[in-house]
Amino acid sequence: MADSTPATDGGEAVDDEAGDDGTATPEIDLPGDAFDAVLDALDDLDPGEPLRFEGFSVARDDEGGYVLADGGRPRPMDERELHEALTERAAAVTDWYAFERVVGEFGPRRAFLRWIEDADGETVATRYAALAEGIERAWGELKITATVTDRGERRYDVRHADDADVSVDDLEAHEDPLDARDLVTFDEMGRYRPLKTAPSLAGGWVFPDLGPRDLYETVETIYPATVANWHREREGELDVTHWRETMERQSGIYGVVKTWDRGEGHEHVDWVAEACCDDSQCLKRREWEYDEDTDLDVDGGDGVFPCREPCSVVVSAARKWTRLESEQPRTYEFELTPSEKEQVEAIIDAVADGRTDEIREADTKEGANRYRARFLRAKRFDDEGNLGGVPTDPDEE
Template sequence: MADPTLDAAAETGDGEPEVPDVDLPSDAFDAVLDALADRAPSESLRFEGFTVARDDEGEYVLANGDHRAGLSERDLREALADRAAAVTDWYVFECVVGEFGPRRAFLRWIEDADGATVAARYAALAEGIERAWGELQITATLTDRGERRYDVRHADDADVPSEELDAYDDPLDARDLVTLDETGRYRPLKTAPSLAGGWVFPDLGPRDAYELVETIYPATVANWYREREGELDVTHWRETMARQSGIYGVIQTWDRGGGHEHVDWVAEACCDDSQCLKRREWQYDDDTDLDVDGGDGVFPCREPCSVVVSAARKWTRLESEHPRTYEFELTPSEKEQVEEIIDAVADGRIDDIREADTKDGANRYRARFLRAKLFDDEGNLGGVPTDPDEKS
């Protein structure tokens, strides 16, 4: 997926955009020499648009349409300085970011390095490339030495000046930032859309930027990468439940029995985009998909998480109760009000309903009036079983 900034950069001017001036750092040049020293003579080192090799005499050969041979180390440095963008791009990903894997794939994805040219990316990086990852906004920029720097913050703070936010430089500081939501409540699910803002990591290098994202959203990049490589190992509901033991072993009794409606309810309750930023890839089992949409998150969910398992244990016990039929006297408006209250609680809208908004059925005063009318002195809803032998 290309960033719109990249698309805009690639379409300006005649063909390729103008590449920002980039210096060739000594570290990058030394890395080229080291890489060539580890290669057999005439074995090329590839950059975008040209290659470099050593000949049998220890001199250097540069090929990019026209062939230049017999270059001294000084000649090579001058030639590479003229092509500093391509060399620094190679150096960043080959030497700074390091080996192929989740980190490298993720940082290349940020700037669409597998789809856009160096010229297009460097022009876009000069302006800043923005990417979304869950509730994070990641902005990648470029120094005059071709180095990448990353600004990471909550997406809600995208337009807030950095000096107005709490600034951090150690990725591990994020462990405290993700513990509580904006109301001070503990966040048991790190991928819930409840990340508090007000902070910024304004100037991270590639490795620290990756570590920060993995600290805020553990294993999301790793699973995203496995999915891209076709290696995501998904553990479905039945397999996950089969390995539960102790107090969670009761979930194993909550089996299909001719249908998987109960698991649909679990997924609808816990795995909707409004509750979790992951995209659910697990199903009932290898042969049976759930009827509930898995969401649109960029990173996949490969198995039922601990929050789902814990909730399912409670629902297993509740659903094991013998159902009874109760009779209540409600006006049509009161029935609609009960529906509105349930919807408001389920959707987390209670705090958004103003006290003066008595048109909303979940309004606090409306709910208190309904409680005063229908509840007895012991706080029980005044319904009665239709079977006189049953107890409420």
């Protein structure tokens, strides 16, 4: 968390409430809506039943007044005195109001917003001090910055992590969470993004001033279902559908995938997972395996949000590879120098890792350099654009 130390001209903290690390919390006003919400909540409770805040509680008495308990002797008070007491404890009251009334129901949205500021692990004073400076969280390629107003209201700035230090004035600003649908459609080069969790989110935009509910909607629009699945996993309720079960329910043109199994000596599904589910290709962390009893032999990644089943991109790719793998292998004889063999390997690696755009045209030392690749094509391809080689089996055509 960031530190925050409001100070007077003399350098002393102006607030008498401090976080666990000694930093001072910002001064917070008590909004009328928050006080009214406390009264409404007390009306819903039986006399003597406490409404709890961090560090104290309030209850109604049988006479229509109130009782405040903060570790010392309970103090009876009327509504005016209650207002004064809660104003002195505005940080704790606005924190309660923010999550109980503004955010509302227990579920993924509330858990996510509390996670951003570590509300289940830090005190109100510590969090408000950090929020005054801005608490930053990463979610995929997003940078989320949470702040607090002088009324205890949470505000959020959402942008691409690559734009972390860019002024809001230099970015395309948005207010409506649904605007995010257009932002995630294409990558920086204008290519369609079929996988919304691919690490290819374009930048140049910002949602500079979102409330809690709009923040959740924006994040879920950019990365659909990621917060919901993250929350299910935290609650021990993530329902995982493994490869075999997913493939068994395919039909139509995708039904061919059901014929492709991991039988003894085959590593087809490992190859699929290695190709599609690496961190470089998808920000999710793969939790599905071959089946409930059989793990895959490749790593599932380190993403913060889990992948609970093979996605449509994986299924579509597997369908194509199923057809390609049905071909019988042939042995060919090619003439390549050792350097040309290494160059072919370098080209495949560069394409597979998406590094071709990083290779400078003048860097002919790099095997996947465009000019070197063109030279190899000019030397080894025939007039019909085929790699010159012949099958070693005379029965093959």
